[in-house]
């Protein structure tokens with residue numbers, strides 16, 4: 149439950165014992181206070197009282213009305229109550245807690261007393277009736293105040309593109325990914341493109357990669373006039389079959405681009421060895437794998453460059469597009485920084501042709517704030533994956549579906565992907581009917597995409613990639629989901645296989 153505490157309740161709670169607001173700081177209830185009520189709470193000026201208010205702000209999230217909310221509230225006689233209702237309605241809170249619910253005339257929102265809240269908290273949870281594949285707003289209460297501080301800094305400074313926010317983020321991401329440098333860019337796609345440019349890839353060059361990935365992996369290679377050379381995938385990890393890579397190397401091969409699909413690293417040892425042996429640049433498509441590890445090293449630190457996406461659905465998502473390239477090579481770092489600003493160095497003097505690949509400061513601030521939560525969110529995703537594995541095993545469902553094993557710890561489960569054989573599409577429709585979000589990543593391998601016809605591949609060239617495209621289904625696994633939601637997913641999958 150997300151509740152907004154009205155100032156009458158807060159004033160009373162603050163005047164009583166310090167634990168009086170404990171009611172609102174329970175696991176089942178996320179409590180908010182409107183920033184506009186703080187000054188009315190500060191009418192007593194003792195240090196002790198100020199400390200209490202300060203503790204309160206540490207425990208609750210703060211929501212600030214915008215000008216529209218205030219204007220609407222001003223049109224009404226009971227300004228305080230009207231503003232609380234408007235905020236609760238516009239922010240989607242479940243209820244307002246007030247000691248005098250009768251003062252609220254509008255029925256925009258449920259208004260309850262602390263006693264009624266207590267009762268609601270103790271009620272058994274209502275049964276799950278659906279699970280979203282991704283519920284990004286569900287964790288906003290946790291991060292919103294940190295994010296607002298970062299965004300206000302940027303808005304006040306007027307530095308919207310690159311600047312100190314982006315530099316601070318770059319330092320933090322480099323440290324997190326165990327590299328010397330990081331260069332913030334406009335998206336994960338641009339991270340791939342600029343890395344290929346920094347490696348000098350162009351017309352006539354070949355880059356070895358996976359056919360079973362998001363389009364941008366191969367799209368960025370083709371955009372530079374180079375040719376993606378696909379290698380089939382391992383049927384367990386969904387990542388490139390490394391034992392097939394060497395046979396694809398020709399005199400035109402310039403780079404290998406492994407993809408750490410779904411959040412698990414590709415088998416990097418032999419890729420790195422081949423890179424060294426044949427003088428090839430290794431560019432990791434780590435868009436889905438921030439924080440994943442291969443033999444105790446973080447993704448993004450394994451090859452020459454690592455490319456990450458901050459697309460909102462990623463484990464570390466922005467409030468829009470963004471990406472970053474990691475590297476420990478000073479030479480590549482310098483090239484990346486210049487290519488990011490149209491190849492300009494110094495400003496307006498161009499020795500090379502780059503692009504506008506700049507990361508904006510608002511997104512950098514959002515990512516920087518969220519990075520502090522990433523480890524706990526990742527551990528929750530991993531725990532959710534373990535819970536699914538246990539539930540599927542306990543329900544004897546592993547004879548119908550194949551679970552995603554963790555071959556190279558640590559897998560960060562950007563997606564939890566099962567194989568459902570030839571009943572995948574049927575299962576997907578069934579789960580959708582039960583309001584369970586699930587998705588196919590990806591329904592058509594890149595080698596048989598219409599736009600890549602001229603590459604000369606045909607159906608049957610990469611049987612494992614094609615089979616995966618026909619059989620896989622991603623289930624909800626993000627840190628926001630609960631155990632009962634996971635049980636609901638598994639019960640429905642059981643129902644599908646046993647009763648349909």
Ligand SMILES: Cc1ncc(COP(=O)(O)O)c(C=O)c1O
Pocket residue numbers: 335336337338361362364365407433435436456457458459469470471
């Ligand atoms: C494997 C992979 N590569 C590249 C990208 C591109 O990232 P973005 O959407 O940030 O451009 C994505 C994002 O979906 C991805 O999953």
